Amino acid sequence: MIFLTVGTAHFDPLIEEMDRLVEQGVVQDKVVAQIGRGSYMPRNFPFFRFIRSLNTAYDWADVIVSTGGAGTTIECVKRGFRLVVVENRTLMEGHQAQLIGEMSRKKHLVWCRDLSDLADCITTAKALTFAPFMPDKPRAHILIEDLLRLL
Numbered sequence: 001m002i003f004l005t006v007g008t009a010h011f012d013p014l015i016e017e018m019d020r021l022v023e024q025g026v027v028q029d030k031v032v033a034q035i036g037r038g039s040y041m042p043r044n045f046p047f048f049r050f051i052r053s054l055n056t057a058y059d060w061a062d063v064i065v066s067t068g069g070a071g072t073t074i075e076c077v078k079r080g081f082r083l084v085v086v087e088n089r090t091l092m093e094g095h096q097a098q099l100i101g102e103m104s105r106k107k108h109l110v111w112c113r114d115l116s117d118l119a120d121c122i123t124t125a126k127a128l129t130f131a132p133f134m135p136d137k138p139r140a141h142i143l144i145e146d147l148l149r150l151l
Contacts, residue, residue: 068096
């Protein structure tokens with residue numbers, strides 16, 4: 001199963017593209033979507049707007065397709081899910097690219113840079129073994145010590 005989520009925002013172009021791929025048989029997996037505040041309602045798979053927790057959907061999914069929201073991205077990467085992220089450039093002037101780029105570089109997710117590549121990105125995610133997420137070591141204490149030495 002593919003779980004498609006746009007979080008609390010909206011990203012109609014992503015929902016529309018997945019709907020088209022399912023309708024044309026390009027994506028043959030079962031798809032379930034969380035469409036947030038979007039106005040486009042898919043015709044080819046079940047959807048809902050919001051739910052208290054996405055954990056059940058995450059646990060059932062073989063692949064999660066998401067926008068680049070920090071909350072969903074970090075949660076899925078930490079839990080080791082197969083994740084395809086499509087940056088929603090309509091939100092806050094492209095702020096998502098830095099996080100998606102870093103997570104992609106570290107092999108934690110597949111970055112779908114163009115909706116026309118969505119089907120290929122899903123296929124890639126199914127075949128990949130993602131790198132486990134390892135948080136950076138805390139450095140705040142080192143920075144504070146360095147600042148104190150300057151006094």
